[in-house]
Amino acid sequence: MFPFLLFLLFLTPHLTHSLNQEGLFLQQVKQSLSDPGHYLSSWNDRDDTPCNWTGINCNNSTHRVDSVVLSNFGLEGPFPTLLCRLSSLSSLSLDNNYINGSLPVDVSMCQNLKLLNLSLNNLVGPIPATLSLLPNLRTLDLSINNFSGEIPASFGEFRQLETLILVNNLLNESIPISLGNISTLKVLQLAYNPFIPGRIPSQLGNLANLEVLYLSGCHLIGPIPDSLSRLTRLKRLELTYNNLTGSIPSSITQLKSIVEIELYWNNLSGVLPSGLSNLTTLLIFDVSTNQLTGTIPDELCELELGSLNLQENRFEGSVPEIITRSTKLHELKLFNNKLTGSLPSELGKNSPLQIIDISYNAFSGEIPKFLCEKGALTDLILMHNSFSGEIPESYGNCKNLSRVRLKQNNLSGSVPESFWGLPHVSYLELEGNSLSGNISRMISGAYNLSQLLISKNQFSGLIPEEIGSLNNLVKFSGSDNRLTGPIPGSFVKLSELGTLDLNNNELFGKIPEGIQAWKRLSELNLANNRLYGEIPSEIGSLPVLNYLDLSGNHFSGKIPIELQNLKLLTLNLSNNWLSGDLPPHYANENYRNSFLGNPGLCGDLPDLCPSVGGGKKEENLWIFRSIFMLAGIVLIVGVVGFYWKYRTYKENKKGLAMSKWKSFHKLGFSEFEIMDCLNEENVIGSGGSGKVYKVVLSNGEIVAVKKLWGGIKKGEGSVDSERDWFEAEVETLGRIRHKNIVRLWCCYDTGDCKLLVYEYMPNGSLGDLLHSGKGGLLDWPTRYQIALDAAEGLSYLHHDCVPSIVHRDVKSNNILIDGEFRARVADFGVAKVVAAVSKGGEPMSVIAGSCGYIAPEYAYTLRVNEKSDIYSFGVVILELVTGKCPTDPEFGEKDLVKWVSTTINQKGIDHVIDPTLESKYKEEISKILDIGLLCAGLLPINRPAMRKVVKLLQEAGAGNKSKRVHKDGKFSPYYQEDASDQGSRV
Structure with missing residues (x-):
């Protein structure tokens, strides 16, 4: 018996090192979740306590x-309810993470919770009403999930809740x-949910402690x-991207603590309210993209603003002189209005202006000379x-x-x-003025310059x-100046x-x-000068040149x-001294106008060269012409008869009558030549439409012909019918011209x-090249150029x-x-024309697009705009990239978007870059990857x-410094949006 007791005493110290009950609960949590990044590897059951485990903190x-x-x-799995067994x-x-499934109602077992953050996961279903039973909860963040249904009415029973964030879900009932x-609420953020259209509940004015109200979208x-005027502690009011109507209430001027008011992209009308000077803490005031009228009140300019943004309204009137009293004005944005009058002469004298954008108005008078007085101006x-x-002389010091x-x-x-040689200027646009004088040799100092646009002025002298x-x-x-010399x-x-x-100089x-x-030159226009040789x-040998105009010069030979x-879209060599x-x-009719006005130029085109001789020859010529005219009439009659017989034959053979033929370019082929080549052996692709x-024409050219099915399958682009698809394609492509649009x-x-007859693309689609074993044909410089080309094509559609x-x-x-x-x-079978005044996009009856490419908000709002x-x-x-x-x-x-983001955070960028790409391009590839993730951001607004x-891609390809920001080793892209990109926001 005594030896047995000694044995127990020997074991006792070892037993005291066993994992406590909380650690056992956490071990079960670990087993319920997938942990591909092995972040929970430190959760070791040989420890006494979990207090030193990753992510665990103890009192x-x-x-x-x-x-x-x-x-x-990057954890995956259902919500771990066992965590609620941790009593403290x-x-x-x-x-x-990737927490999925629905949020269980028994989450209310976590009775001591003060903070619950489940944002950026894959949770679905309704928000449990039982959350309101958590008596100590102060912060609840369920943003960026897929919760649907209503916000539980029981949420009104919270007694200590200070922060409620439900942004970017699928909540589709009314705001309760x-x-x-x-x-107790201080922060209420419900933005970007597809709520039933309704009014802002007036009861929100009871939230006396509210500091942030975010109800955009x-x-x-x-x-x-x-x-809302009763919210005297409110600092941030954001009601953007809605359909609010009426005027901005004067009661808004009672928000004594307000720092930021953002009401852009609504249908607000009327004039700006009086009393804005009462808002002594206001830094940002943005009421752009509304239907406001009237003048800008003088008192608005008494504020020490951090940012004034009134673009895309319908203001009428002038900017008062008193705006110059603002000593903290950093950004002045008034573009796209009907503002008139002159700018205050001392604007910028007392404020460190960084950005001024007042484009698309009717301002007049001189440009104030003090806009760059503090040396901070970046955008003019x-x-x-x-x-x-x-242009004020002082601007040369900006x-x-x-x-x-x-x-x-x-x-x-x-x-x-x-001013010509400012070192950081990348975009210098002076077009359409009456500026004169020479282009200064000091322009060599503008080493960042990428766009020099000075056409339609009176500049003279040598380049x-x-x-x-x-x-x-x-x-x-x-172009359109008086530049001389070589x-x-x-x-x-x-x-x-x-x-x-440089045309017309x-x-x-x-x-x-x-x-x-000039390997990147796509347009060369030297027309209407006195060039020779x-x-x-x-x-x-210029590989991408598609526009060449040398007309109106003295070129010879x-x-x-x-x-x-x-592969030229435009060729013009007319009115020179060319010969041969x-x-x-x-040498075909399509290019006739490209060569007119060259006396010595001959070819197979009749009448291109001027005729010579006269007298008897003219009489003989008249006789021959008469004979040919008579023969021509006989020939035409015969051809017409043959045509009708041939057409009847073709109709009987194919059951077709090409009753509608519409061309958008000069053609060297007929519909019958096309029809004869529509054989199965020529099929190069087949899809839902x-x-x-592939059709090889008699003149040696190749075209691609798409023959639509009898009825396009729904779901493949989700259009309603073949006619919808056809008409959309024809209407869109028939009226646009761009080097990066087919x-x-x-x-x-x-x-x-x-x-539909298109130009033939011998290398097929990018998808085929990337994903069918041909990816080796695409080195990184080629991939970069493809990205830039496609971006320029889309930019043309969106902006031009x-x-x-x-x-x-x-x-x-x-x-x-x-x-x-x-x-x-x-x-372009599912493309849509979007009016410039469209608010937040046009609602579609069905989803268009392809799996993996559809923007998150498009899937549930059915609203289409450029952000999609x-x-x-x-x-x-x-x-x-991948x-x-x-x-x-x-x-x-x-x-792909979420995989890339997660993999970069967990393993680094090397694990997402296509291993077939050369490592020497890694820096540039990482910049392009940043741009891709920025474009694929979850919120359209970002x-x-x-x-x-396009600009970002050009900068990344030109070796400019990356604008990425890394925090704690995590990927976090940040770019500042151009002020003049109308309607865009950061």
């Missing part, structure tokens, strides 16, 4: 678990009035209730007004300026010398050689140059040697045969048969088409690749406009 005195923080771990648990954070009973209608955007006078847009004003005089030192220059537009030889050093437009001399270095054969290597034969590719044929040559419609066009089915299979591996956006395309394009960028499809079994329940995406 110092009781040694009980009081906090579980498992944020950003006061804080639970499981945000940014019971929320007005939570007297909640389908709110009606007026802003006066009861005054375009489309009626400003007159000179060393921080990066964007200058002064086009379409009445400015005159010379540009200050030092300085120093422009050739601007290594980042992408576009130089200097094109500087240094221009051939501009390897990034994409557009050179007084330039003379030859095209400089060495232009084959032979056309350099090197032009034919033969047309280089090498021009046949180009035409290159065979251009029809079959695609060309529609013509269409045929008989009712029974519908054909009037009205703008939303594609709605952007994906890698709808980006076609030509023989030079340049990209064109295609397939931008999300899809972000997915395409991720495809280019080489992976947007949906893949490897991702589990995730899609996605940049497509014009900005």
